[in-house]
Amino acid sequence: MTQDWGKRTKLVHQGARRSQYGEVAEAIYLTQGFVYPTAEAAEARFLAAQADEFIYARYGNPTVAAFEERIAALEGTEDAFATASGMAAVSGALTSMLRAGDHVVSSRALFGSCLYILEEVLTRYGVEVTFVDGTDMEQWKSALRPGTKAVFLETMSNPTLEVIDLGAVASLAHDAGALVVVDNVFATPVFSRAVELGADVIVYSATKHIDGQGRALGGVICGTRDFIRGTVEPYMKHTGGALSPFNAWIMLNGLTTLDLRVRAQAANAQAIAEAFTSDPRLTRVIYPGLPSHPQHMVARAQMDGFGTVLALDIKAGKEAAFRFLNALQIVVISNNLGDARSIATHPATTTHQRLPDDQKAALGITPGLIRLSVGLEDVTDLIADIRAGLDMI
Ligand SMILES: *Cc1c(COP(=O)(O)O)cnc(C)c1O
Numbered sequence: 001m002t003q004d005w006g007k008r009t010k011l012v013h014q015g016a017r018r019s020q021y022g023e024v025a026e027a028i029y030l031t032q033g034f035v036y037p038t039a040e041a042a043e044a045r046f047l048a049a050q051a052d053e054f055i056y057a058r059y060g061n062p063t064v065a066a067f068e069e070r071i072a073a074l075e076g077t078e079d080a081f082a083t084a085s086g087m088a089a090v091s092g093a094l095t096s097m098l099r100a101g102d103h104v105v106s107s108r109a110l111f112g113s114c115l116y117i118l119e120e121v122l123t124r125y126g127v128e129v130t131f132v133d134g135t136d137m138e139q140w141k142s143a144l145r146p147g148t149k150a151v152f153l154e155t156m157s158n159p160t161l162e163v164i165d166l167g168a169v170a171s172l173a174h175d176a177g178a179l180v181v182v183d184n185v186f187a188t189p190v191f192s193r194a195v196e197l198g199a200d201v202i203v204y205s206a207t208k209h210i211d212g213q214g215r216a217l218g219g220v221i222c223g224t225r226d227f228i229r230g231t232v233e234p235y236m237k238h239t240g241g242a243l244s245p246f247n248a249w250i251m252l253n254g255l256t257t258l259d260l261r262v263r264a265q266a267a268n269a270q271a272i273a274e275a276f277t278s279d280p281r282l283t284r285v286i287y288p289g290l291p292s293h294p295q296h297m298v299a300r301a302q303m304d305g306f307g308t309v310l311a312l313d314i315k316a317g318k319e320a321a322f323r324f325l326n327a328l329q330i331v332v333i334s335n336n337l338g339d340a341r342s343i344a345t346h347p348a349t350t351t352h353q354r355l356p357d358d359q360k361a362a363l364g365i366t367p368g369l370i371r372l373s374v375g376l377e378d379v380t381d382l383i384a385d386i387r388a389g390l391d392m393i
Contacts (some may be wrong), residue, residue, distance in 0.1 A: 011255050013067030029062045059237040063245040067252045077193040079228035081221045087113050087204020088241035089219030096235035100126030102149040107134030109157035125353040134164040144176040151178050156186035159347045159371040160364040161286050163295035170198025189304040190262040208338030211254045212261050216247040265308035269374040273310050275383050280383050286311040314368035320393035321368045327392035329386040339372035345371040
């Protein structure tokens, strides 16, 4: 397949494999294993499988391989490994490369399960983890030391949408000899320029924008061929976090429309952010596409768009936030993001419920904060729905 194709062409065609039947849509190879024509062929494949030679679905599968090839082409990495969920991707990327005695520096503002991996799991096995405020380059600088093995960050944090200067972190990390691992869900594969900015390993929860229709769990680790096939694959294939062929097929079809969906959702998010930015019932509207966002310039320089998620902080607190949520007619209350449906979340009582109050405060998770994942509906309807919700507080 050619590397000269534009992103949208890759999203439709890259990685497609056709069987002898010449099917138009990608086939779902819903098979656990593969038949070898001869005993000699089986021996040869176990010794060194060639491209498109498969052994067992935990190691690889044609539908999964098509998804891996398509997302790697989009992200601009040499290779990718698909996983059963976003968390299988985050934990697989980190645990496959780390061992007892290694040191990792991580941004503190992380998705709850990512924080658990870094704070609870890695440390249990003797990895030392230093947490920093990801937007403060001085903290990265003083935490990094020669021999630091990896840095970990979410390029845009959840739910308060802090944008980390990836290029600056990558250059500090590389000076120390550390690999840069980014969880890039909020930036999305459409707006990401992570490779160009120095990321070595890019992880996505495909459950979010890549599916985009709230159907299936999936994840992917993108990186160099050496890292993916030499470090990630041996770990993943023996620990069992493989993506199912059926879910890979859902993700492949998600990729086909990813660019159109994410751009339309981001345009809706921008319009909603602008519509409510001076609403007196809100203490703040957080969206990296607003010039008032503290890292607006960083976001502008490092992404091709500002994402599909925004946050509204309702001045009157939790009860008012609940009245707002309960009044919504179009936006649903749930905790996914990147979906075609607009989704509202109250982080303080759901996704971040278990954080102690001082940590919630430190991360800006106030009692009135609402995270809004903006979907594909007509933006005038969304604005009217949100306005009606605010009128009920
Ligand atoms: C959702 C999410 C994950 C986990 O993905 P799953 O597919 O739910 O396992 C990890 N990181 C971020 C930033 C996410 O939003």
